Amino acid sequence: MSTVLRICLLLAGLCAASASPVLTARASGTCTLKASGGDDAPAFLESAADPSCSTLSIPSGTTLSIQSKMNMTGLSNKHISLEGTVKFNPDIDYWTDNAFTFSFQDQAAFWLLGGKNLVLDGGGTLDGSGQAWYDAFAKKSSTVRPILLTIFQATNVTVQNIKMLNGPEWINFVNEGQDITFRNITISAVSTSKNAAKNTDGWDIFRSDNVVIADSTINNGDDCVSFKPNSTNILVSNLSCNGSHGISVGSLGQYAGEYDIVQNVIATNIRMSNAQNGARIKAWAGKNVGSGIVKNITFTGFVETNVDNPVIIDQCYETSDSDCTKYPSNTYIQDVWFDGISGTSSGKEKAVVASLSCSPDGRCSNVHVNDITVVPPSKYGSPSFECQNVDLSGNDASNFGTCKNTD
16 A cells, blocks of 8 residues: 555544534533632632533633642533633642652643543643753652643543643643644743753653644654554644654553554654654563554654654664563564655764664564655765664665664
């Protein structure tokens, strides 16, 4: 099946699933929230729970101060019109003791938003007051930093036309979601001190199906988008990512006894600048790790500028070469397309512009490489392509030569 046909078929299903929720008619109205001068979380929660408030309005010029955690799960047919600002108070002691917690990768959250048929839009701002967290994390690396927005146990949700600033860590976490759409989101997580804004992933998708992320601009310090375990039927389209760690499948297979799936993913029309990685798949190997499958993944239409690793598979993630040989990854990778990837590498890996490093013993299969035209800085000469433990197909397979075998 051609790349175009595969994309069209998947897009047809995703686009049908990603239409904005239709809020059912009911005898209800708009509830307008005002800043109190104190903690505005209780009033926000009360309005969200009020069945007479079909729309929660935060007017332009209004800044709500959120000083306590907000559980807005179980909502139905709600529209949050955010024209002003929701700003999370950087009381590190409070959030350390009281934020919602997730065992997966030791995460925490300010705000859980969940239910059915929800819209968050309006052109306003979510502000995570991240600078205090960036500085605190630099002093104490065990500091657990909250996620800015968590879509949790939700179906048919649209988040659009929102600015997301200074998230302490991950910006968006989609956890156990179905039919979730993000569109026209502007993300900026940039430190103003010497302490970097670390782990500020734009989106992390986990245990979720039918997710669309489109038409957005991201300036951050970690993955632009990351597909975590059990992410299926995902479309990522028309993103501009700066300073990131790439569009990343994984990492997967981290936890012993767990089986991770990432399947049916398309990332298309991506502009990646000043980044550590471009199109990436990463899976753990070694002792006491988990297992899983990465299947039917397409990276296409990437334009990359000053990227360290423009095209990369790392199936020995966080694992030494010797351990990866002894204990290959149990997360299998198959049916992957790297198509139409152009631009420039940074030269950090000298002439290497693509590195497909699989575990031994047939853990990668059916990997296609087509029209990869990334070039390194001129001082390194012609582009170089590396691979191990994988048989490649496509019109660029010959550029990789015979892949190294580490069996």
